Amino acid sequence: VNPVVGVDLGGTKTAVALVRSDGSIGPRLESPTPAGSGPDAVLDLVSELVLAAADGAPLAGVGVGTAGIVNGAGQIISATDTFAGWVGTDVVAGLQRRIAGSGEVVVINDVDAHLLGEAWLGAARGWTSALMVAVGTGVGGAIMMDGRLWRGRRFAAGEIGHVPVPGAEGLRCPCGRDGHLEALSAGPALERAYCAATGLRIDARQVFARAGAGDQAAATVVRAGAEGLGRAIAGLVTALDPDGVVIGGGVADSGPLWWQPLQDTCRAELVSAFSAVPILPARLGVDAPILGAARSVLERSDRR
Numbered sequence: 001v002n003p004v005v006g007v008d009l010g011g012t013k014t015a016v017a018l019v020r021s022d023g024s025i026g027p028r029l030e031s032p033t034p035a036g037s038g039p040d041a042v043l044d045l046v047s048e049l050v051l052a053a054a055d056g057a058p059l060a061g062v063g064v065g066t067a068g069i070v071n072g073a074g075q076i077i078s079a080t081d082t083f084a085g086w087v088g089t090d091v092v093a094g095l096q097r098r099i100a101g102s103g104e105v106v107v108i109n110d111v112d113a114h115l116l117g118e119a120w121l122g123a124a125r126g127w128t129s130a131l132m133v134a135v136g137t138g139v140g141g142a143i144m145m146d147g148r149l150w151r152g153r154r155f156a157a158g159e160i161g162h163v164p165v166p167g168a169e170g171l172r173c174p175c176g177r178d179g180h181l182e183a184l185s186a187g188p189a190l191e192r193a194y195c196a197a198t199g200l201r202i203d204a205r206q207v208f209a210r211a212g213a214g215d216q217a218a219a220t221v222v223r224a225g226a227e228g229l230g231r232a233i234a235g236l237v238t239a240l241d242p243d244g245v246v247i248g249g250g251v252a253d254s255g256p257l258w259w260q261p262l263q264d265t266c267r268a269e270l271v272s273a274f275s276a277v278p279i280l281p282a283r284l285g286v287d288a289p290i291l292g293a294a295r296s297v298l299e300r301s302d303r304r
């Protein structure tokens with residue numbers, strides 16, 4: 001089987017690498033995403049990076065994990081304002097036109113790609129069902145059932161940032177509604193909550209550092225974010241009964257100060273049938289979405 005180029009297309013940067021069917025990965029190439037310059041500029045950049053990563057090797061295809069909600073044909077049906085004009089873009093057709101002869105193009109959501117990567121080679125390896133949660137500048141999620149991504153009737157399954165949770169009452173979510181998980185637990189939510197409590201504007205990393213150094217306001221903000229996420233995960237585990245839960249994203253790198261209240265809250269909410277469900281940190285770091293996007297192409301050729 002020829003290798004595949006995996007693409008992690010995010011709002012701030014795009015990263016690609018050549019991925020072989022045994023899971024080995026080539027050098028990572030990265031560039032800022034010209035998200036504000038429109039879809040053509042973004043697709044031009046992705047094409048350039050794909051060709052550079054392939055370096056003349058024949059490809060079985062190109063797998064793309066992108067920010068936004070993607071339909072079954074690889075068209076963007078919803079995205080944040082960071083990506084000018086991204087909604088309506090046919091990413092599959094746009095890439096096929098630019099890099100004809102590079103094999104099949106598969107486009108999926110970036111958190112879906114993250115989960116596919118972790119299920120292939122990371123924390124969810126060997127599981128046939130999983131819930132993935134990515135906590136960073138937003139809160140995203142992905143669901144795998146019976147060994148396949150569960151994308152939902154509207155391709156929006158797993159958009160768990162917009163689950164209502166206790167503790168988020170009165171907090172404005174980026175979607176414009178009050179009381180959603182993302183408004184309580186995402187990195188920017190921690191920054192806003194700390195600023196509201198102290199008047200100090202610092203980034204989420206600094207909030208964690210202060211919480212670790214004994215700052216009570218910071219510790220309260222971190223704990224509230226972690227507990228809200230723990231409750232939301234308990235609800236989803238109860239509905240789905242997955243093999244396990246994997247948590248990734250920048251906020252998830254923040255150590256026991258965050259993980260402990262998350263685990264404690266989640267386990268306290270879960271009835272005893274779920275007491276053994278593993279809730280694990282993601283293991284593949286920044287390579288996960290690239291590996292998972294590539295896997296989405298390799299899986300299709302496996303099935304043929």
Ligand SMILES: [Zn+2]
Nearest residue numbers: 162173175180
């Ligand atoms: Zn929302």
